[in-house]
Amino acid sequence: MSGWSRPRHMPVTNAELTTLAASHDIINLGMRADEVRRRRHGTRTTFVRVASVPAEPRGPLVLPSATGEIRIGGAPASRQAAVERVREVIAASRGIPVSAFSLADLELLATRESVTLRSLLEDLRAAGLELVADAPYDLLHDPRRSIEEANIAGLTLARLTVHRSSSPDTLPLLKAVTELQRSVAVIRAFAPLARTTSPSMPTTGYEDVKRVALARLVVDNVPSIQVDWALYGPKLAQIALTVGADDVDGVSAEDDMTEGRRRGPLEEIRRNIRAAGLEPVERNGRFEAVAG
């Protein structure tokens, strides 16, 4: 795939990064990250509409026509249940890319069932699975090895994520992710904001902006810095797009009007991206642009 090579100019030195990470000047930091993002993607901002379906076999399976990625979420109960569910969803998928499970859950499942992760992944691939939904860096037992196993099994990793922000100092984590990509080279998108935060002490706006911006500056070998629309909300997600992020995950595939006279999710995401002076491009789970 193109665009995976390291940029010729390292945007910032290590010493500068440390200073930027310690500073409260999020505007300056955001501008630096935005420069790097624009050098790489211009104003192009991709988003994907996701239909989430549960992991249980014979569970609900609603697939709106606008879906760009079907994501099987939750931990599978067993190897057999995982394979069965993938088969079901693939059969109903009408060619829409299907992603499933967290690589960390698959590591655990393999251990529980005393099989190798590789053979589990190969089973899923044989059942038709194309994408592993996510690899939570901080939950993986052996990130490098597990991601390589997925690759060897013929599966693509949809995104690298972070489960929980354990430390406010993000630089070590971001550098580790860069190192990881240096050896695996298959990470297409990295979502640096934690998937779970404490309700009594959520991360702050400054922390989130810093993390996204630093991710863009440090993780220079991963093409896309991603932010989750549903998890972080339109306001923060939009701001993230101006400080280094270029891809929006988790836009609802349902185009209903349940929120009174509110417009549907498609119009909402496009409006937010355009209002940030950027150009919205809908993509599917394979990162292919969707016509329309």
Place this chain on the structure above:
Amino acid sequence: MTIDQIADKVKGGGRIDAGEALDLFRHAPTPLLGQLADVVRARKHRDGLVTYIIDRNVNYTNVCVARCNFCAFYRRVGSPEGYVLGFDELFRKIDETIAVGGGQLLLQGGHNPDLPLAWYEDLFRAVKARYPSFKLHALSPPEVIHLSRLSQLAVPDVIDHLIAAGLDSIPGGGAEILVDRVRRLLHCDGKATSDEWLDVMRHAHRAGLRTTATMMYGTVETDEERLEHLLRLRALQDETGGFTAFITWSYQPAHTERGGVEATGLDYLRTLATARIVLDNFDNVQASWVTQGGKVGQLGLAFGANDMGSVMIEENVVRAAGASYCMDEVEIVRNIEAAGFVPKRRNMHYEILGDPICRERDVPRMLELATSRDEGDTHVPDELAKYPARSRGGKQLRLIQH
């Protein structure tokens, strides 16, 4: 002038005019707007302090005859969901506020035809009798106008009556956009035209009260009208100097008659920054976490805000329109510090009261804001029987009460 020239003017401490403000708002890159707003904030607040207040945001009634089409909070006269809080309920709320270190109620409500001026005066007197040092930041300009109409007294006289009863300051609510074209479209020109809103504030300032000013943007106004609002506030502030602070928030569309969509997070930061730059004679600009959420609220500190507003304790209006964020003192303090500022408690006059209460003693965490009343509580306060009602429904209710 180019954007760079306007930016230089702002950095040099110059005042920008309407055209320059419009150019900045429309064309300046967001980081530049933030940097300029930060220059103005830092010039006024060299000490790196960011303040907040512990007070409770109480809505004494939701019954309203104004029927603004952007409002999800009000109920019509006679609605079974309409309520008026009793004096004892308000005292209980004050007790709870004092218990968490608060010293003020922000008291606003609908234009209820069955609450005459005497009800307000009696309430304020009763509060001051029980809690002599407790402050009443109460009744936005449209409520004052409503009382003026009900009581057939001129606005300055209503203000005098209220001050005599214990009113300490006036909140800047109900300003929306101070342009009558917009007010007509929002169906809020009846409650107060732009001039009427500004006049109430002028009278209040002359009577020695300090007030705040607000702006609700993101409905039907043009960019020019948003800026005209700011310029009208700036002109009155030049005249009276009575505004302590400016607060802006985006229209919250859920469950309103008007509907539509909410302005984006970036629009909030740009509007906030532009306001800080234009309102060069306002000392304080608040971030609105209650409408934007804690994260974007905190980011407001990089875009000109020097105050995190109130812990609120209770909130009914924004919640009715679909947003339900919560920040207790612990959260506000943590957010201020995470942005590199020093948190200080203040009063309505922006006098520093001290360090965070939560640093001095254990304060129970508050992860959800209270509401005016528990769901299903429809009781009618006994003391209402003492006050003549205007509406037919109100009169019937009084008869039953007697």
